[in-house]
Amino acid sequence: MTIEEICQRAYENKYITAKLSTTQKDELINRAADDLVKNTTQILAANEIDMKNGKERGLSQGLLDRLKLTAERIEGVADGMRQVAALPDPVGEVSRMWTRPNGLRIGKKSVPIGVIGVIYEARPNVTADVFSLCFKTGNTVILRGGSAAANTNIAMIDSLHASLKSQGLPEDCVLYIEDTTHESVNRFMKMDKYVDLLIPRGGAGLIRSVVENSTIPVIETGTGNCHIYVDEYADIDMALRITDNAKTQRIGVCNAAESLVVHEKVAPVFLPRLAELFKGRVELFADPAARKYLTDSAEATDEDFGREYLDYKMSVKTVHDIDEAISHINHYNTGHSEAIITESYTNAQKFLDEIDAACVYVNASTRFTDGNEFGFGAEIGISTQKLHARGPMGLEALLSSKYIIYGNGQIRE
Amino acid sequence: MTIEEICQRAYENKYITAKLSTTQKDELINRAADDLVKNTTQILAANEIDMKNGKERGLSQGLLDRLKLTAERIEGVADGMRQVAALPDPVGEVSRMWTRPNGLRIGKKSVPIGVIGVIYEARPNVTADVFSLCFKTGNTVILRGGSAAANTNIAMIDSLHASLKSQGLPEDCVLYIEDTTHESVNRFMKMDKYVDLLIPRGGAGLIRSVVENSTIPVIETGTGNCHIYVDEYADIDMALRITDNAKTQRIGVCNAAESLVVHEKVAPVFLPRLAELFKGRVELFADPAARKYLTDSAEATDEDFGREYLDYKMSVKTVHDIDEAISHINHYNTGHSEAIITESYTNAQKFLDEIDAACVYVNASTRFTDGNEFGFGAEIGISTQKLHARGPMGLEALLSSKYIIYGNGQIRE
Incomplete structure (x- = not known):
């Protein structure tokens, strides 16, 4: 699939994800957590290939450490997903509603953002974390991981797709960009027609490049002096x-x-x-x-x-x-x-x-400064910009709002 | 001044605007409204030049109508400013505060965004409207109006600067980009080092160009099918x-x-x-x-x-x-x-x-769909994007937040 096709599929899927019930979402996330653990052997085999390639390519010890999965770490990732499933569903909350003098009742309701793109580097746990946070909030997600973790990420995505399929849900709830070239990232950043939000998770270079080149609204995360x-x-x-x-x-x-x-x-x-x-x-x-x-x-x-x-x-x-x-x-x-x-x-x-x-x-x-330490139960990153979200971002940061207005024939004079 | 110098001056002024008290801000806005009315003769003289130029350049009747000011319209603009002054000050509200098991008390507090840039076309009333909304919310604003209204805008800015000066406040609370070339807009859009938010107000062409080229976070306003x-x-x-x-x-x-x-x-x-x-x-x-x-x-x-x-x-x-x-x-x-x-x-x-x-x-x-009809008392525009603000944007949309955390020696284990 081309980048455009991937983004278009996510776009076409977004109203399906948005309409899922809380039960459907939570059951799927729990199922996906169980399946990741069940697929430990396959995921670790894929991870071994990435580790071998990484050593050959001379990755730093720090990077290799982030890249490495163990059965225990997969259990940890699955536990994190189950915690997300256990959080209250924040979608559909009408935070306030008021009545205008003309009788119009106006409410502000939380809704999914739609399609969220996440570009990340060598941490394969992000694949599962980000999926569960975006899915919990009714968003369709497009992931673009770094080349160092390519095999591990694809093994995890295969597991997530199998979980979705087993629950009768579309696999397109999570899409993965396998193309690890620089051009693929550049094309991805221009897909504002289909993608509502782009979150870069990684080093300062990646973040700067996304801020400079993306036509999709971006949330900057990361650097802390x-x-x-x-x-x-x-x-x-x-x-x-x-x-x-x-x-x-x-x-x-x-x-x-x-x-x-x-x-x-x-x-x-x-x-x-x-x-x-x-x-x-x-x-x-x-x-x-x-x-x-x-x-x-x-x-x-x-x-x-x-x-x-x-x-x-x-x-x-x-x-x-x-x-x-x-x-x-x-x-x-x-x-x-x-x-x-x-x-x-x-x-x-x-x-x-x-x-x-x-x-x-x-x-x-x-x-x-951390979503869990703040009591948010989960974290998609820490925003250092001032728009939309600032500081640790929990589920709320993955929501937009819409005004719902109840009338009885009002016209404007 | 170059675009960079203008943006840098706004950046240097931002903590001054942010620290002003509610009284200082409201008094200034009321004073500025009075001064605009007092300066009606000068503003109308400037507007006449723009109208004459516009007719010579063959602007459409609709555009000329938006451009035209009268004593009555200036009164209307001033009334709008007084309404903004009369609204409650939304800066500094701690919307929630909670205590963590370790005793940390975490509060979410509303704060100014910082420096807001607004690019607009031939409506001179925007100059005063946007200034009062941004100033009320403790933001420093950089305005960049269209060439058609250049003389009118500068006359209004002169009046605003005089009001600031008379209240002992820095003129840099509002900066105006006089350069009406295309290149000046392009340079402005890249000033993310100094500018926190950019709002384009105008036709679809302007908005598209800003979305595609800005490295500053943008709120899209406008088109409605x-x-x-x-x-x-x-x-x-x-x-x-x-x-x-x-x-x-x-x-x-x-x-x-x-x-x-x-x-x-x-x-x-x-x-x-x-x-x-x-x-x-x-x-x-x-x-x-x-x-x-x-x-x-x-x-x-x-x-x-x-x-x-x-x-x-x-x-x-x-x-x-x-x-x-x-x-x-x-x-x-x-x-x-x-x-x-x-x-x-x-x-x-x-x-x-x-x-x-x-x-x-x-x-x-x-x-x-309008800030006043929704009861917000004012409107900076109508957002059609999903991040930060969606729908009619009142004062709240011009605020960010920060977490304030009260500890008594907590360290992370």
Whole structure:
């Protein structure tokens, strides 16, 4: 099938998916979870081919680790799907309804978006995750995975198609673009005639390319240059605990902290203790004022303050006051997650008000920016743009709305 | 100033606008409304130049009519601004807040989007309308009007700048792109580094060009191929009244009906009466089954069913049942406004459920799709896309959200 044919089939299927009942959707997702586990042997065989190819192509250890499936990981993916099935169905909720003076009753009702395209890289678990989230919300989904996971993805899609078929539902509820060429992505991004939303999940390069070239509305997810600001009135023990957690609990994720901003008044107390804590574990890139207390650090360049290291590295900036901290963060951040550590009521409120980011924390680690940690039960990604959805996206982000209007003959004068 | 400089200035101003208090914003909007009226002479002088240029360039009567300002129209624009000032300030509302098992309190708070760009054509009233809506919601706005209204727009912008200055506020709360070349629009659309949202207001050509070329997130507004479906169980008198209203009350607007879908069972009764009602007023383009009863009609082509006439013209399609009506409408519509005329409870619900459009009506004219008619107090446009906002957009559509999270030392395990 050409890209256009795939998109057209999704388009033609969208009203079918949208009309499925909650029971039909939940039964299918549970069935698909069971089937994935049943098909473990086939999926692992396919995954082995991808792993072998990946090693031959010299993929990094990190990438190979993301790519690798085990029976246990497949069980984990299936459990995630069952959790999605167990969530309340958000489609069809009339969030408000009001009556106009002329008697028209107007209601705002949640509806599926229609056709959602997702472009992702080497994580095969995304295939099942994204399918269950989109299907639960009555959307038809077109997946386009990276070449590294091609065999694994196709094995998982085969399993999903078999589940749909066994429940008497059209296989076109999920379509997969097997063509892994660059041109196929470029063509896909122009299919606004058929596709309502495109979500790129992957590195900054992929996201930038989609933002620049897509004619389909896009939700940007991803990059996080997250800051911890240790205020003049910080509890120093708490600041150390949170900085350590935000930086080192998991380094490769978008909600990990990449930069530390320290009020000059606490620098002499806080920074030597931080140096001790991070010694041999985290490399620091600091401004001259901070380096007085961080003897092992390197000099920070302007680039360091804008960098998402995703590594045991962190930039350090000292500031004269909270206003400078806020300006610095609003200048360098990616609009993801920022935290202040303070006991000052006024500074806490000021930080919450003035920082421009999806998630702004007082006295907590940035690592909580996550659909599950927020209590959404599931996550399609973390939006760093301001339109439609911002921050962790649960099922709601996959819905649109329509106005339903009940009249009794009204005409406009 | 270059386009980049204008966008950068807006970007630098955005945190200033975002921090203004409700009182500051409302006082400024009221002041700006008064000033526009005070500057009537200057604005009308500028408008006269545009009108003269327009006539020389052979602009259509419709366009000249949109372009023309009078003292009365300026009063109307000012009244609209005062209405916006009188609306509740929607910025800073925490719509919900919940506590997680670990004690984190998470709230979802409404915030300005930041910098909003609006590209529009020959309607100078848009200059003041859009400014007041964006300013009320704490956004900095960049306007780019069409060349036909250049002098009028600049006179209005001068008045707005003077009002801002007199209140001690930065003029950069509203920026205007004077360069009316095509290249300036193209450059503007690529300024996603500085601009958070772009709204094109104008014809289908402008909108298509923005959707295809913008790297800034776009909200599509505009085109409406709206249908009236006269069901088997319609009240025929009501159907005639609503069809007449939806087609002829105002022909040049996006919520006017362009196509009529008629159940074959009521065609013999309804269509002859429609022919009589529309005789000499509305030209009909009908399918063969309908033409039996519409002797004056022309044969409808496939193109007719997809056309937004914006004229005293209407296409007519007969159908065997409501499913065919729904398929036909979902195929040809632009996702704007669709109405069913029926006394059948089941068919009304089915139509509301299955029609894919921003606004779906039972027994009312499509002409009600409008921010004021919906009770929003103001309107920035009518979105025909599914992301962020769908249907009439009031102040809410100009807001984003952020999560504010109150912790007491939480770290992620």
